Amino acid sequence: MNEVPDMANFEQAGAPRPKFGFTESELAAMPTVYREDLLAGQVVLISGGGSGIGKGLAFLAARLGADVIICGRRAEKLETTADAIERHVGKRPLPVSMSIREPEEVDALFDRIYTDYGRLDHLVNNAGGQFPQDAIDFSRKGWMSVIDLNLNGTWWMMQAAAQRWREAGSGGNIVSVVANVERGMPQAAHTCAARAGVIYLSKTLATEWAPHNIRVNCVAPGVIESEGFHVYPEEALARFHDANPMKRRGDVWDVAEAVVYLMAPSGKFITGDLLVIDGGQAQNGAVWPAGRPDYFGGKAPNGV
Ligand SMILES: CCCCCCC/C=C/C(=O)SCCNC(=O)CCNC(=O)[C@H](O)C(C)(C)COP(=O)(O)OP(=O)(O)OC[C@H]1O[C@@H](n2cnc3c(N)ncnc32)[C@H](O)[C@@H]1OP(=O)(O)O
Numbered sequence: 032m033n034e035v036p037d038m039a040n041f042e043q044a045g046a047p048r049p050k051f052g053f054t055e056s057e058l059a060a061m062p063t064v065y066r067e068d069l070l071a072g073q074v075v076l077i078s079g080g081g082s083g084i085g086k087g088l089a090f091l092a093a094r095l096g097a098d099v100i101i102c103g104r105r106a107e108k109l110e111t112t113a114d115a116i117e118r119h120v121g122k123r124p125l126p127v128s129m130s131i132r133e134p135e136e137v138d139a140l141f142d143r144i145y146t147d148y149g150r151l152d153h154l155v156n157n158a159g160g161q162f163p164q165d166a167i168d169f170s171r172k173g174w175m176s177v178i179d180l181n182l183n184g185t186w187w188m189m190q191a192a193a194q195r196w197r198e199a200g201s202g203g204n205i206v207s208v209v210a211n212v213e214r215g216m217p218q219a220a221h222t223c224a225a226r227a228g229v230i231y232l233s234k235t236l237a238t239e240w241a242p243h244n245i246r247v248n249c250v251a252p253g254v255i256e257s258e259g260f261h262v263y264p265e266e267a268l269a270r271f272h273d274a275n276p277m278k279r280r281g282d283v284w285d286v287a288e289a290v291v292y293l294m295a296p297s298g299k300f301i302t303g304d305l306l307v308i309d310g311g312q313a314q315n316g317a318v319w320p321a322g323r324p325d326y327f328g329g330k331a332p333n334g335v
């Protein structure tokens with residue numbers, strides 16, 4: 032964590048050094064706006080909880096008193112995160128190695144949760160990702176892997192949770208971490224397609240599943256410093272802060288606290304919605320009819 036990249040590109044871009052996420056000690060000590068027993072007695076499943084945003088949320092949920100399950104493919108990473116949370120917070124999450132792309136593994140995960148905990152209150156679909164490439168060059172396998180992970184995998188998790196909640200008559204809450212795809216994203220067409228699918232799936236399920244007392248929402252991060260940054264080339268990383276008018280990268284705590292807002296009673300009247308956490312990225316690229324201020328780079332090439 033916090034590997035130091037070659038700084039030459041960042042100095043040229045005038046950007047501060049990026050972090051690849053917080054250290055475990057930092058996650059344990061980050062100030063939070065929430066009271067410490069907010070999630071006491073609640074069971075929270077976080078996919079991709081072994082790293083990045085999911086790990087930050089696992090720390091926060093455990094600190095707020097929840098019983099946490101983290102799942103992902105790599106057992107060692109999950110164990111390391113579970114050990115760290117136990118050491119710092121005094122509560123060990125259950126690490127489960129599985130792939131959300133395999134429906135049978137998803138079923139086994141939910142069976143395990145109901146055997147061990149007897150309930151589930153919140154599902155956070157955070158596992159996901161992509162690789163950067165021009166769409167015209169996508170291989171069939173590359174396209175399929177991103178759609179399968181982000182759309183199909185997320186759906187298997189949602190359906191498994193909802194079926195158990197219907198059976199138990201308990202209700203439940205789903206938050207899916209997607210991406211800021213409102214204006215599309217060049218070199219990420221596969222993930223835009225998949226995430227748009229999850230957003231509109233969620234809007235639809237919010238209505239279908241309201242009679243089961245299940246809320247379904249999404250959060251859309253902009254550029255967030257995390258271990259996930261390792262899949263991007265250094266010259267791209269050096270420009271990420273330029274994507275939003277705040278001219279900085281967000282951090283995993285920004286996303287974790289937003290997810291908790293939707294999980295907690297603060298979110299009890301919110302369903303079918305998309306909470307964007309992007310420093311204004313979606314609004315960036317404005318036309319300045321009276322000339323662009325220095326802060327935003329002065330005159331554009333067309334003189335405006
Ligand atoms: C581009 C978006 C820009 C966003 C801006 C910044 C915001 C940051 C957003 C983030 O999401 S950060 C979090 C990022 N974390 C990840 O993305 C991690 C997860 N990603 C992955 O695990 C992979 O990228 C994956 C392809 C989604 C899954 O890989 P996996 O190995 O499990 O899949 P397979 O089914 O085996 O398929 C691999 C297949 O995919 C193609 N491929 C993979 N990488 C590349 C690449 N760099 N370039 C081109 N093609 C790639 C390729 O066909 C692979 O098959 P093989 O060639 O290996 O046979």
Ligand SMILES: NC(=O)C1=CN([C@@H]2O[C@H](COP(=O)(O)OP(=O)(O)OC[C@H]3O[C@@H](n4cnc5c(N)ncnc54)[C@H](OP(=O)(O)O)[C@@H]3O)[C@@H](O)[C@H]2O)C=CC1
Nearest residue numbers: 079082083084103104105130131158159160254255257259
């Ligand atoms: N960081 C950012 O700027 C942004 C992130 N996001 C999204 O936020 C989410 C978290 O990303 P972030 O924390 O940054 O990056 P990470 O790469 O750290 O997180 C991705 C997680 O997904 C898990 N994962 C990948 N494939 C599978 C699978 N088939 N089954 C189960 N788990 C899987 C990974 O664990 P393992 O490899 O062990 O399976 C990993 O823990 C992702 O959906 C990402 O696309 C969206 C916009 C911006």
